[in-house]
Amino acid sequence: MFLGFDSSTQSFSAIVLAVDQNKIIAEASVNFGNDFPHYAAPSGFILGGASGEVHADPMMWLEALDLVLGKLSAQIDLSKITMLAGSGQQHGSVYVNETFDSIIANLNPATSLKTQLSSSLTRSTSPIWMDTSTGVECVEIANAIGGDAEVCARSGSIAIERFTGSQIRKFFKQAPAAYAATDHVHLVSSFIASVLAGKSLPIDFGDGAGMNLLNLKNLTWDQDLMNATAPELSDKLLPAASCLKPQVTISSYFVGKYGFAETCQVCPFTGDNPASLVGMGATTPGQVVISLGTSDTFFAAMTEPKTDPQGFGHVFGNPAGGFMSLICFRNGSLAREAMRDELGVDWSAFDQNALSASKSSTGKNLTLPFYGAEITPRHDFEKPVTEFSEDPTDALRIRSLLEGQFLNMRLHSQWMGIAPQRILLTGGASKNNGIAQIVADVFQAPVERLEVANSAALGAALIAATAAGNDLVKLQAIFCQPSPDSRIEPDTHLAANYASALDQFKRLLESQI
Ligand code: XUL
Numbered sequence: 001m002f003l004g005f006d007s008s009t010q011s012f013s014a015i016v017l018a019v020d021q022n023k024i025i026a027e028a029s030v031n032f033g034n035d036f037p038h039y040a041a042p043s044g045f046i047l048g049g050a051s052g053e054v055h056a057d058p059m060m061w062l063e064a065l066d067l068v069l070g071k072l073s074a075q076i077d078l079s080k081i082t083m084l085a086g087s088g089q090q091h092g093s094v095y096v097n098e099t100f101d102s103i104i105a106n107l108n109p110a111t112s113l114k115t116q117l118s119s120s121l122t123r124s125t126s127p128i129w130m131d132t133s134t135g136v137e138c139v140e141i142a143n144a145i146g147g148d149a150e151v152c153a154r155s156g157s158i159a160i161e162r163f164t165g166s167q168i169r170k171f172f173k174q175a176p177a178a179y180a181a182t183d184h185v186h187l188v189s190s191f192i193a194s195v196l197a198g199k200s201l202p203i204d205f206g207d208g209a210g211m212n213l214l215n216l217k218n219l220t221w222d223q224d225l226m227n228a229t230a231p232e233l234s235d236k237l238l239p240a241a242s243c244l245k246p247q248v249t250i251s252s253y254f255v256g257k258y259g260f261a262e263t264c265q266v267c268p269f270t271g272d273n274p275a276s277l278v279g280m281g282a283t284t285p286g287q288v289v290i291s292l293g294t295s296d297t298f299f300a301a302m303t304e305p306k307t308d309p310q311g312f313g314h315v316f317g318n319p320a321g322g323f324m325s326l327i328c329f330r331n332g333s334l335a336r337e338a339m340r341d342e343l344g345v346d347w348s349a350f351d352q353n354a355l356s357a358s359k360s361s362t363g364k365n366l367t368l369p370f371y372g373a374e375i376t377p378r379h380d381f382e383k384p385v386t387e388f389s390e391d392p393t394d395a396l397r398i399r400s401l402l403e404g405q406f407l408n409m410r411l412h413s414q415w416m417g418i419a420p421q422r423i424l425l426t427g428g429a430s431k432n433n434g435i436a437q438i439v440a441d442v443f444q445a446p447v448e449r450l451e452v453a454n455s456a457a458l459g460a461a462l463i464a465a466t467a468a469g470n471d472l473v474k475l476q477a478i479f480c481q482p483s484p485d486s487r488i489e490p491d492t493h494l495a496a497n498y499a500s501a502l503d504q505f506k507r508l509l510e511s512q513i
Contacts, residue, residue: 001025001076002468004460005068005086007192008272009056009128009294010044012064014072015457016081019465022478024452028071030064043294043334045128052132052161052373052380055125058094061192062113073258081260084196084250085243085267085464087275087456088189090210090316093164095123095171096191096200098183105198107253113195122182123175127167129295130330132373132380134166137173141165141212144228152307154222155212156315156323162375165212165229172230185236187211189269197266198251202241206274206317206324214240216305216315216323243270243319244467267467272456273297273326274319279459280424280450281480283320283472288420290439291455292427296332296405298413299324308415312376319463320472325416329409330375333429335384338371339401343394347432350398354434357399359441362494363501364389365396366508369404376412379513387508402435406442407498407505420445424482426455433488440490442498449486452479 002017013029033042040047045056072078100120107116127133138159142148148158159166164187172179184200187208193201208214213229215222219240226233241247246265254260273291276299280289283301291297305315305323318324340350365388370381384401386392392400425447429435440447452458462479466472 001080001082002461002464003081003084004275004457004462004464005065005084005192005269006272006275006454006457006460007061007064007086007088007188008456009089009130012061012068013454013457014068015452015454015461016072016076017461017465017479019470019475026072026075028068028075030067032060032064035067036060036063045130046125049131049133054128054130056092056128058121058126058191059114059118061188062117062195065192065195066113069254069258078259079261081264083246083265083267083464083468085460085467086189086193086269087272087460088187088192088207088269090129090207090271090273091162091164092126092128092188093167094121094126094186094188094191095178095182096120096184096186097122097181100183101200104195104251107198107251109253109256117195122178123171126188129162129328131167132161132375134161134170137166137169141169141225141228145224148311151212151225152311154215154217154225156209156216156305156307157212158311159212163210163212165225168233169229179230182236184238185233189271190238193266193269196250196254197248198253199248200238201247201266201268202238204243204268204270204317204319205240206243206319207269207271208240209316210271210314213237219317241268243268243463246467267464269460270319270463271316273299274316274324275459275463276426276455277301277324277459278319278462278472279452279455279457279480280426281476282424283318283476287422287424288418289424289426290409292332292425292429292435294333296329296409297326298409299326300416300418306416310415312378312412313415319459327376327409327412329405330373331370331405335369335371335401335405336429339398343397345394351432351434353395353398354402354432354438357393357395359491359494362403362497363504365392365400366501366504367397367400367404368509368512369401369408376408377509377513381512385508385512399438402438403442403501404505406439407502408509410442410502411506423447425449426453428453436488440488441494444490444492444495444498446490447488448482450480451483
């Protein structure tokens with residue numbers, strides 16, 4: 001059996017595959033807002049950060065790891081798991097002191113991870129991908145390297161606020177003593193993997209590419225980028241490695257507490273988007289995935305690291321080899337939830353409304369779908385900007401918000417030069433038919449959804465199974481099938497409407513930024 005974890009923005013989940021039975025035999029998850037009210041982080045992050053700061057408490061992720069394993073061990077015998085892997089929300093960083101390695105090597109199963117590890121941080125909270133507070137540091141890094149084009153040529157992305165490099169630099173500038181006391185800078189992914197392994201594990205190439213520190217030509221940390229970021233950074237980063245290379249057996253804490261076998265191996269964890277590429281069965285070029293999560297992402301496998309001339313898109317590592325392109329939109333579920341709450345409807349009514357609004361005026365009602373700062377395009381919006389040609393009913397407002405989200409995605413993915421023949425849709429909101437229909441209509445391509453909604457945790461479990469010697473392509477043919485009734489065809493009568501809507505959307509956007 002193979003176990004995959006996903007530590008995402010709003011929840012922590014796990015999937016166990018029984019490969020000999022071709023099925024998922026256990027699943028468990030924790031929703032930070034609902035299950036852990038004591039962190040006062042209803043969406044998984046700390047509210048009220050100044051100047052675009054968005055942080056989360058790493059102890060919350062460890063408490064979730066304990067709780068999810070408690071739930072899984074009540075369902076199945078965890079001693080049957082031979083290999084585990086995982087994924088984490090990308091870019092977020094965890095700063096640990098010199099006690100971390102000895103604490104994780106000697107964890108006591110009689111008490112919790114959180115109790116034992118809370119003293120091992122040099123920075124009590126972790127900046128996460130939603131943070132937009134490091135604009136100054138991005139300029140400093142780019143200037144030191146010779147401009148954004150050079151940063152992008154080396155690392156696959158221009159210097160980006162949410163990427164780990166600028167966050168590390170800001171920490172070094174604001175708290176130099178705490179930075180100096182930092183033994184390792186981990187990503188969310190490598191932090192959790194290390195706790196499971198009882199030893200600090202490397203950062204995976206796929207996730208490491210989201211740091212503005214990994215040189216994509218040789219997949220090692222780039223000395224110039226490290227120098228531009230913070231002093232002695234090379235001492236604080238473990239070497240980058242592939243998530244398919246198991247590192248060590250699981251720590252005795254998990255053997256004693258949850259019944260894992262001592263021989264169970266741990267792979268380096270990757271990022272949620274690379275894991276999702278695996279879980280969607282999209283690791284070979286030719287397919288596009290849209291993931292509707294806290295952030296919405298648009299991604300595809302690619303052979304060569306092609307970069308976005310406008311600087312919004314990124315190149316990450318593909319766990320199966322090669323690369324993936326990715327564009328991230330910050331106003332994903334958070335914007336859909338904000339409108340749902342504003343109108344006082346539930347998800348089912350939201351979806352019905354999206355379907356019922358008249359399509360006849362498509363392109364004449366526009367919404368820039370941003371309830372707060374956006375990263376694609378980069379701008380501090382405060383609320384959606386609308387241009388309605390008729391009375392905006394609730395149904396029309398919902399439809400227009402969703403159209404705005406996918407027009408923005410279509411506009412900013414043009415650089416990839418992909419005309420999708422099929423879109424694979426995943427993430428919490430993907431099961432809603434109204435939303436899926438609008439994706440199909442805006443992109444004029446059929447949409448399919450897989451049986452398993454949590455593609456990142458599934459992808460992680462598939463990575464574990466592959467690392468143990470199974471064939472990924474064969475596994476994907478079994479576990480990554482579209483669910484039979486999930487295909488939604490585009491309404492081809494709307495092709496011209498959406499082509500002109502795209503121009504109108506671009507005009508409205510340019511008038512605002
Ligand atoms: C990708 C990104 C987000 C996070 C959280 O660049 O910032 O998708 O990985 O899901």
